[in-house]
Amino acid sequence: xxxxxxxxxxxxxxxxxxxxxxxxxxxxxxxxxxxxxxxxxxxxxxxxxxxxxxxxxxxxxxxxxxxxxxxxxxxxxxxxxxxxxxxxxxxxxxxxxxxxxxxxxxxxxxxxxxxxxxxxxxxxxxxxxxxxxxxxxxxxxxxxxxxxxxxxxxxxxxxxxxxxxxxxxxxxxxxxxxxxxxxxxxxxxxxxxxxxxxxxxxxxxxxxxxxxxxxxxxxxxxxxxxxxxxxxxxxxxxxxxxxxxxxxxxxxxxxxxxxxxxxxxxxxxxxxxxxxxxxxxxxxxxxxxxxxxxxxxxxxxxxxxxxxxxxxxxxxxxxxxxxxxxxxxxxxxxxxxxxxxxxxxxxxxxxxxxxxxxxxxxxxxxxxxxxxxxxxxxxxxxxxxxxxxxxxxxxxxxxxxxxxxxxxxxxxxxxxxxxxxxxxxxxxxxxxxxxxxxxxxxxxxxxxxxxxxxxxxxxxxxxxxxxxxxxxxxxxxxxxxxxxxxxxxxxxxxxxxxxxxxxxxxxxxxxxxxxxxxxxxxxxxxxxxxxxxxxxxxxxxxxxxxxxxxxxxxxxxxxxxxxxxxxxxxxxxxxxxxxxxxxxxxxxxxxxxxxxxxxxxxxxxxxxxxxxxxxxxxxxxxxxxxxxxxxxxxxxxxxxxx
Numbered sequence: 001x002x003x004x005x006x007x008x009x010x011x012x013x014x015x016x017x018x019x020x021x022x023x024x025x026x027x028x029x030x031x032x033x034x035x036x037x038x039x040x041x042x043x044x045x046x047x048x049x050x051x052x053x054x055x056x057x058x059x060x061x062x063x064x065x066x067x068x069x070x071x072x073x074x075x076x077x078x079x080x081x082x083x084x085x086x087x088x089x090x091x092x093x094x095x096x097x098x099x100x101x102x103x104x105x106x107x108x109x110x111x112x113x114x115x116x117x118x119x120x121x122x123x124x125x126x127x128x129x130x131x132x133x134x135x136x137x138x139x140x141x142x143x144x145x146x147x148x149x150x151x152x153x154x155x156x157x158x159x160x161x162x163x164x165x166x167x168x169x170x171x172x173x174x175x176x177x178x179x180x181x182x183x184x185x186x187x188x189x190x191x192x193x194x195x196x197x198x199x200x201x202x203x204x205x206x207x208x209x210x211x212x213x214x215x216x217x218x219x220x221x222x223x224x225x226x227x228x229x230x231x232x233x234x235x236x237x238x239x240x241x242x243x244x245x246x247x248x249x250x251x252x253x254x255x256x257x258x259x260x261x262x263x264x265x266x267x268x269x270x271x272x273x274x275x276x277x278x279x280x281x282x283x284x285x286x287x288x289x290x291x292x293x294x295x296x297x298x299x300x301x302x303x304x305x306x307x308x309x310x311x312x313x314x315x316x317x318x319x320x321x322x323x324x325x326x327x328x329x330x331x332x333x334x335x336x337x338x339x340x341x342x343x344x345x346x347x348x349x350x351x352x353x354x355x356x357x358x359x360x361x362x363x364x365x366x367x368x369x370x371x372x373x374x375x376x377x378x379x380x381x382x383x384x385x386x387x388x389x390x391x392x393x394x395x396x397x398x399x400x401x402x403x404x405x406x407x408x409x410x411x412x413x414x415x416x417x418x419x420x421x422x423x424x425x426x427x428x429x430x431x432x433x434x435x436x437x438x439x440x441x442x443x444x445x446x447x448x449x450x451x452x453x454x455x456x457x458x459x460x461x462x463x464x465x466x467x468x469x470x471x472x473x474x475x476x477x478x479x480x481x482x483x484x485x486x487x488x489x490x491x492x493x494x495x496x497x498x499x500x501x502x503x504x505x506x507x508x509x510x511x512x513x514x515x516x517x518x519x520x521x522x523x524x525x526x527x528x529x530x531x532x533x534x535x536x537x538x539x540x541x542x543x544x545x546x547x548x549x550x551x552x553x554x555x556x557x558x559x560x561x562x563x564x565x566x567x568x569x570x571x572x573x574x575x576x577x578x579x580x581x582x583x584x585x586x587x588x589x590x591x592x593x594x595x596x597x598x599x600x601x602x603x604x605x606x607x608x609x610x611x612x613x614x615x616x617x618x619x620x621x622x623x624x625x626x627x628x629x630x631x632x633x634x635x636x637x638x639x640x641x642x
Contacts (some may be wrong), residue, residue: 029055029240046074046083053090059242061279065094085114089127096134097282104134125154126163129170136174137282143476145174165191165203169210176214184214205235205244213251222255229255243283246274250287257294264294285315349392356385447495475600477515479624482546482555483508485518489525493533500538504529507545512555513624520597521621524605527590528559528617535563535615548623554603555623560616565609574607594619 032052039045049071056063068090075083088111096104108131115123132147148171155164168191172184188211195203209232212225229252236245253267268291275284288308295305360378367374436444486508497504514521532542540562546555566574575595598605603621610616 029059042074042078043080043083046071046078046080047086049074050083050086050090053087057090057093057243059240059278061094061097061281064090068094081114081118082120085111085118085120085123088114089123089130092130092134096137097280099281099285101134101138108134121154122158122163125151125158125167128154129163129167132170132174140476140478141174141177142478145171145178146476148174162198162200165194165198165200165207168194169203169207172214173210176217181218188214201239202241205232205239205241208232209244209248209251212255216251216255222257222259226252226255226259242274242278243280246271246278246280246283246287249274250283250290253290261294261298265291268294281315285312288312288315346392346396349389352388353385356381475517477517477601480514480516480518480521481510482512482514482521482557483510485521486525486544489522489529492526493529496530497533497542500533500536500540502533502536502539503541505541505543507543508557509546512546514555515622515624516601516603517597520601524594524597524619527594528619531591532559532561532563532615532617536561537563549620553622554620556618556620558616558618560610560614562614565613566607566615571607571609575605 029052032048032055035048036045039048049067053064053066053068053071056067068087071083072087072091075081075087088107092104092108092111095101095107108127112124112127112131115127128147129151132144132151135147136144148167151167152164152171155167158164168187172187172191175182175184175187188207192204192207195201195207208228212229212232215225216222229248233245233248233252236248249267249271253264253271256264256267268287271287272284272291275281275287289312292305292308292312295302295308298305360381363374363377483506486506490504490506529542529544536542542562543558543560545558545560547558548554549556575591595605598619598621601621603619605617605619607615607617
């Protein structure tokens with residue numbers, strides 16, 4: 001048997017906290033459902049629906065959505081803000097597990113805002129932790145840890161610390177997957193002690209499962225852990241925790257990998273089947289990917305690996321198409337809300353004008369005895385109306401400008417998605433692939449993969465920027481290697497540069513690390529380099545440098561070309577929204593987006609013409625730590641064609 005080594009995978013053991021301690025989930029669900037026909041109070045009914053939705057998160061995802069949606073509808077009809085916030089929390093879990101991050105972030109942020117308005121500190125702590133769970137699903141470990149630490153601090157001040165065990169469990173699980181993990185045993189010990197004190201059986205089971213996973217990750221022999229994991233599986237099955245049972249099967253398969261491959265595959269199959277039956281798409285995909293990875297390391301590769309490969313490809317395509325559709329629908333919804341707000345502002349202006357005219361007529365009818373006084377009032381009122389109308393007109397113009405701006409954003413995103421897809425369709429027409437050699441096909445497929453990867457990375461930057469602007473997601477920077485990010489942007493533009501014979505000189509030291517958001521930084525570098533290549537003549541050159549500012553707190557990046565420079569008429573308006581109307585091909589709009597992304601990351605961007613010809617684009621961003629003074633970067637020619 002081929003020796004297999006399990007790769008560390010960050011698995012979230014508990015996604016969303018329950019509403020109350022559970023002794024036996026099936027019994028609780030049965031008792032709560034029996035109360036539905038006899039409840040007359042709408043507020044209690046909404047709370048009961050939300051509680052059922054939360055209980056079903058660990059048993060049936062479809063039932064979770066059913067009761068969460070009923071709770072939200074009823075709470076909105078009776079204006080019950082607490083019930084609405086609880087229902088949004090339930091639905092955030094549903095959409096996260098369905099692989100829909102847009103609606104998951106939307107609902108979780110709305111839930112947090114409502115609980116903050118209500119001053120419900122336990123729920124603020126719980127939802128803060130759940131936001132960390134959403135970030136962990138996207139693999140953002142640093143931001144996940146920041147949310148969990150914030151939730152732990154909030155839980156210290158709670159009178160009833162029922163949520164604290166779960167916060168500690170999730171924090172311990174996240175810390176165990178850091179590069180140099182600390183000892184998480186104290187966190188798990190405290191979580192178990194609190195869960196025992198509260199009589200919360202579910203938290204105790206989750207803590208034990210988390211302890212088994214962290215022990216395996218720390219290098220303890222699997223044979224010492226497997227009996228404990230068997231006991232956990234029996235408890236999850238007895239209590240009806242379908243989600244945790246599937247997750248426990250998956251971890252049991254990982255434990256058996258170095259001992260018995262057949263046993264490992266059997267537990268992987270059990271996890272796959274249970275996750276698919278209960279509708280947990282995220283867990284289903286992860287379990288199948290783990291099993292496929294094991295099968296591909298076997299010699300010869302079993303036929304089952306081909307089945308898993310096709311199914312994983314289908315699931316990946318379905319998830320990507322669903323996320324793209326949801327993302328576009330979310331943008332359309334935001335634009336529609338802006339249109340409605342503009343119409344409401346215009347209607348309010350008309351009403352204000354009509355009301356003012358009525359007041360003026362009434363004052364004029366009784367003004368025969370107070371002519372001078374009435375005249376002064378009318379003059380003052382006219383000034384007030386003019387000022388109000390001017391302000392409303394300015395707001396309407398701003399809303400229309402934002403509408404046009406976001407429509408163009410959609411065109412940029414569509415263009416980035418169209419490029420790799422068009423390449424694949426072109427290969428399929430006329431049987432081009434059949435006439436290529438193996439080396440040619442591999443090269444073409446590598447280029448398509450690179451184009452698709454960079455397009456998706458750029459789109460991720462736009463989507464992350466849209467999240468920051470539309471749903472109020474807090475900007476959380478991470479450490480980004482400037483050189484790695486710049487090389488990725490250069491790879492995307494390499495083909496055009498080679499065709500024009502342009503030499504790109506890179507003087508960016510490997511030691512520079514920025515505090516930024518990697519997808520947004522890639523979008524900025526990719527667009528500035530693309531503009532430089534487009535305006536540089538054949539056999540020209542582009543120089544990329546990075547230097548510390550005098551205070552040593554920020555890095556200034558310069559991308560200089562040998563083109564014709566920037567028109568003096570365009571240069572002052574290069575990063576303004578009104579300039580986008582004069583630009584072609586979306587380049588003006590992309591520069592405006594670059595400016596807003598840079599400002600979100602606490603930097604600035606500008607441009608200037610070079611004395612020797614051509615133009616230079618500059619931007620500055622904060623560094624993660626001070627760099628060595630007088631560091632001498634090596635110059636590297638990135639792309640030169642004869």
